Amino acid sequence: MSGSSELVTQLLKVAIAYTRFFEECDDSVLDDDTALKQMEYAAYLLHQLSDVGKRRLVDELAALVAAEADPAERESVQGFAFGMGLVESEDG
Template sequence: MTDTDPLVPVLAGLVVDVVWFLDSCEDDEVDPDSAVKMMESVSWVLTRLPQVQRDRFLTVLNDLAEAEQDLDRREFLEAFPFASGLVEEEPEGSGRAEA
């Protein structure tokens, strides 16, 4: 049975957006050490998902990237799985996300 819960893409997008914000904010907006700790925490949680949930998350990220009109967010979505440690190989043309 395929998980078609519409909440999953929304939550996945929010996770990516929070990491994107932390990665791109200025030092006067968020303490850099705190931002790094939070991004590492997100990555830690995501890498500990059961494989079925991790695969679902990766599928959702791919779907979000394919549908994204904003080029910067699309590139971040494409790079996110590698940057967060969910996959071992960086996709070609990526490298922006630093979760």
């Protein structure tokens, strides 16, 4: 794995972890409006990618899904592209 590819993979894992946090935290941790704004901002930033960049992101997500042994984690990663509006269906 090249340094660039490793960087992209790790940053993607960070983005998934933080968006999952915003999605799953309750009001005692973070109010719903703030969590939603953060999720929308993450989606906005991802939509700034070129079509080639978006395709690469979706391909990287598919590789993460294929490598993930934990079913719950795999499901979370699978839904990320759809949740961020990068693909039209959860199947990619």
